[in-house]
Amino acid sequence: MITVTELRKSYRQGGRTIDALDGVSLEVPRGTIHGVIGHSGAGKSTLVRCLTLLDRPTSGSVSIDGRDLTSVKDSEVRSARRRIGMVFQHANLLDSRTAAGNVALPLELVRLPKSEKDAKVARLLGLVGLAEFADAYPSQLSGGQRQRVGIARALAADPTVLLCDEPTSALDPATTNEILDLIRELADTLGLTVLIITHEMNVVKRICDSVSLLEKGRVVEQGPLREVAGSLNGRLVQALLPLPPHNSSGTGPVLDLLTAGGSGSGPVLSELARRFSLDVTLLAGSVETLAGEQFSRMRVGLAPASEDTAPAEPLELNEVVSHLRARGVTVEVAA
């Protein structure tokens, strides 16, 4: 479990103070994956440095499994750091060592006996799907395989937490998905608590249970993916469930609709059309699987049905909205 509380980090530069982290709090329960997403300059690297004690925060605390890292003495930093496995954008392997030799490195530093070390390296390489590449050198491995070696090396000291800093930014889309799926599998099977720093929304969509959006050192949106994606007014909904560019003028009232998982399922639109004698036009839509659930976001235009079936009364938008909400659909009037 990772708990970050009111973390602040300020730098003095040219006579002024830069608040790289301005009161960041987050909690990642054991065995879950939390994504921290933000643009360049948001404070992501500063957060990583504070979490790994490469930098001391100005105030606030970071605790791993209940142990406050910020109060650790300088002499104990190295052992405290061992609880955290680090995965970087580039695996940074030693070219002169084989895959097995790279994974063995942290075990040599703690002087593990050879037979134990060899068994553990073999187990770790098996865990990341590289059992047959133990004797390969980094130059003989693909980018994705090198990253797998990096992950195996990060797990060598039996950390409870895996901190991944842009782990897939240097990989192609297919390899990215393979590495992300591996991280998900490790979290599930080993009960690892994972924090992923990224600027790629695909990472969040594919494997995160929860997310924090970082902007100018502050968390501006945070929560389980289901909640964040289900909030039509939220900051992340357009990134998670993008609506393509579309023209919504001249169609009458426009509604934004969102359904998640089992809620709002069924023939919502055709039922709406029948019940209120409406022509319902789908202007734009997006369907995604997020945190294992299917989400649909739709923008629809409403107009009274063509003359022969026209209702006697004008369209009662409030009734339409109430009806949809009663069916479990999240609704906002867009225009």
Ligand SMILES: Nc1ncnc2c1ncn2[C@@H]1O[C@H](COP(=O)(O)OP(=O)(O)OP(=O)(O)O)[C@@H](O)[C@H]1O
């Ligand atoms: N050592 C430092 N001294 C002064 N300012 C710093 C230092 N490190 C970071 N900053 C400032 O803190 C802010 C956050 O920087 P940080 O590198 O954490 O952002 P980031 O989200 O990681 O960006 P990127 O994705 O480009 O790496 C920026 O305004 C940056 O200029």
